[in-house]
Amino acid sequence: MGEIIFWTIIRIAIVIPLLWILEAYIPQQFWWLISTATIYAAILHPAIIHYRLFKSKNKEILESTLCSTCAHFDETAVLCMLHDKHPTRVFLPCEGLDWEPRSSNIDSEGIIKS
Ligand code: SF4
Incomplete structure (x- = not known):
């Protein structure tokens, strides 16, 4: 479980500054849509997948x-x-x-x- 939290924090540390830098290049009307989709795809979804794998691997x-x-x-x-x-x-x-x-x-x- 600690490994999942560690890599989630690493992904947050990469994605949030990247989105902040890219804010200047993304049209304002798409900003929230793109940032929300990126956060889900790069941070939340991998964490959910890894948690499910952890649970199934240790189920027994x-x-x-x-x-x-x-x-x-x-x-x-x-x-x-x-x-x-x-x-x-x-x-x-x-x-x-x-x-x-x-x-x-x-x-x-x-x-x-x-
Ligand atoms: S049963 Fe023994 S090995 Fe298992 S958690 Fe309890 S103390 Fe530890």
Whole structure:
């Protein structure tokens, strides 16, 4: 996820000054249309595509591993924060020994939801 944010910031840092420079060469009546289309095409659309790829690539880890229900798991980075390692479908950094339920997985009586 950090990589998506990083490259989005890089694209913003390139596109915004470029549009600012090109403002003098673009007819005023088309300025908002061209700048909006450029911002969407060069900044928003690639970020959306990369986010969808990130979600589909990590879908199994996010939905069907022990880590996905653990309090130490950071979904935005697909990272075990306790061991500072990326779990996979076949690799759990703690081998299940440090698993702790998320508070959202515990009901009002203290029983872990399945
Ligand atoms: S502590 Fe264990 S179960 Fe929890 S996220 Fe880390 S590796 Fe996964």
